[in-house]
Amino acid sequence: MDLQDNGICFGDTAFNTPMANENQQEDSESIHLDSNGRLTFSPNDPSNPQNWSFARKVFLSFIAILLVVNATFASSGPSAVLSGISSSLHVSTTASSLTVTLFVLANAYGPLVWAPLSEHFGRQRVFQTTFALYVVFNFLCAFAPNFGALLAGRLLSGVFAREAMGLFTIAIFTGPTLGPVVAGFLQLKKDWRWFFYVLLWLGGATLPLVFMLPETRPNIVLLQKARRIRKQDPTQKDLQAPAEASGQGLGALFKTALTRPWRIFIDPIEICCAAYTALIYMLLYMLFAIYPLVFRQMRGWNAGVSELPLLGVVVGSIFGGCGVLYTTHTTHKKLATGHKSVPEDRLPLACVGAVLFPISMFWFAWTAQYNSIHWIVPTLAGVPLAASFLFVSVAYLNYIADCYGPYAASALAANAVCRAFCGAAAPLFTPYMFEALTVAGGGSLVAGLGCLLAVAPFVFVKYGAQIRARSKFASSVAASSE
Structure with a gap:
């Protein structure tokens, strides 16, 4: 195969593919190969998350912080309304503390479940799916008819909140601290369910922003790029991303x-x-x-x-x-x-x-x-x-x-x-x-x-x-x- 004629680059040398000549506005679709002949990013590739503009990184960081605040705020808030849960659902205060325990315990599954899924399917799909389910199960908590339903909602919302918890350490420590402060005043003026209403409102406001998150995992970005190139240019049918070549x-x-x-x-x-x-x-x-x-x-x-x-x-x-x-x-x-x-x-x-x-x-x-x-x-x-x-x-x-x-x-x-x-x-x-x-x-x-x-x-x-x-x-x- 003539590398120059087919628009493939090795090292610092780059050539435009026929597809790239037809779509010169899309520099992200130019083909650059690593030493193993697999698709890689060019130095200024706009599809590489590291090359995104500062403004875009700030906006995406803001969304990530909101995800962390949602998860951490939800984790500890019920600790301030345990007496309300106890009297309303006719359980002991110790039993009502399970609303905190199960949510935090569910976080243990995050690194074991969501990490391999995000590595295989990408962060974007995992974030969007899990956060949407987190909001759904907070709805179950807010309108739980009995204590069992409340515990189920807390456990499941904790499972699906965990994927956001690995970001921004400050928010991880401030979010749980603010939860009881807000919940305490809500119980004083309303009742314990209002804390879960607030979680629903906060999650509902964040959910549209979550669907604006692009894929940021490099191996998945390259995989998606390779698939687009093969679809648009049949002559590149043998082009592979590193994730495809690994076979894992x-x-x-x-x-x-x-x-x-x-x-x-x-x-x-x-x-x-x-x-x-x-x-x-x-x-x-x-x-x-x-x-x-x-x-x-x-x-x-x-x-x-x-x-x-x-x-x-x-x-x-x-x-x-x-x-x-x-x-x-x-x-x-x-x-x-x-x-x-x-x-x-x-x-x-x-x-x-x-x-x-x-x-x-x-x-x-x-x-x-x-x-x-x-x-x-x-x-x-x-x-x-x-x-x-x-x-x-x-x-x-x-x-x-x-x-x-x-x-x-x-x-x-x-x-x-x-x-x-x-x-x-x-x-x-x-x-x-x-x-x-x-x-x-x-x-x-x-x-x-x-x-x-x-x-x-x-x-x-x-x-x-x-x-x-x-x-x-x-x-x-x-x-x-x-």
Whole structure:
């Protein structure tokens, strides 16, 4: 085959195909091949998501943030209306807390189910389908005739909300915090169903925007492009995208997604990171039971006002996010000057968070215990506490990604499942734990666990290279990068 006559390019040389000559306005349909003869992106290919305009990226990021806010806002909101659910549907308060537990527990299925589906079918179709079903099952929650229907709706809406949860860490921590604040005032003035009405309105307003999302997964974009070219130009019938050449089916993707995370989970780096991030995620959902105990039961505030101190956690999340952005910026500047990075470069932020976490938890526990201490003091403790959440979570998740390289998706999936199980358990035991131990005792127990885990990032900074060298998965990544 004459490559020049057929308009195919290798390396930096490009030729127009007959089809491209007829459609010169569509530069995205020009053919560029990689060293294996598979379709790839040209340097300025407009179909490559990395080449999209800044304005388009901002708009799509805005939609992604809305998806995260929908999912996280929905996850914790019922914690503020448990008494309303309990009295309306004639169940115990502990049983009503399952509305939070099942939603968060359903998040564990995300990395195991939606990840391989999005890899096979593309992110666009998975996002659109799952979010539409999320809205449908929120309708079931809002109009549930009994407790069983409500639990079914929460479980299923949680399953289909999970695909958006991997984006934008700030929203992941602020969304759950805002949910109880809004729900508390809705129960005070209306009833518990109004929170689910708000979820329906928010989801309904977001749904049209979700259908404006284009495909962003590169292998799927190239697959779609190859199919268009073959359809428009029969002479290119042998053209293949990398996804077609790999021959990996959906079954193989599911096998990898369901088995590899657990092989990586026993790795020392993964176990330690999972334990720490799971503790943070568990404490986040514990706060939604602790704050009503402190400010409603102990101080006598109403259902709405008693949730307002959670805004300290929102402020802390914003400060923490700014710290993460600053650290990311400085890291990029170092890389631009030729600095050779190692995974442990991610950990200074975790070291800061590891120190802040137990200090701020002790601060909250021992000032919230006594009504004689002004309410602003324990409220302000939520600021460094939330900042520590972000510092540790972002640093550890980035550290996992850098350590495990091509296995990062599996390592992060195991971490996400562990976080989801711990977060789901929190609403069930937190009220009993803090009633038995008091706020000071229960908070000190959590802070003590934070003290034990605080040494981990410092150990990884000093001995991370040696630990990675002994890891089956991380060592192979290190060897391939040398």
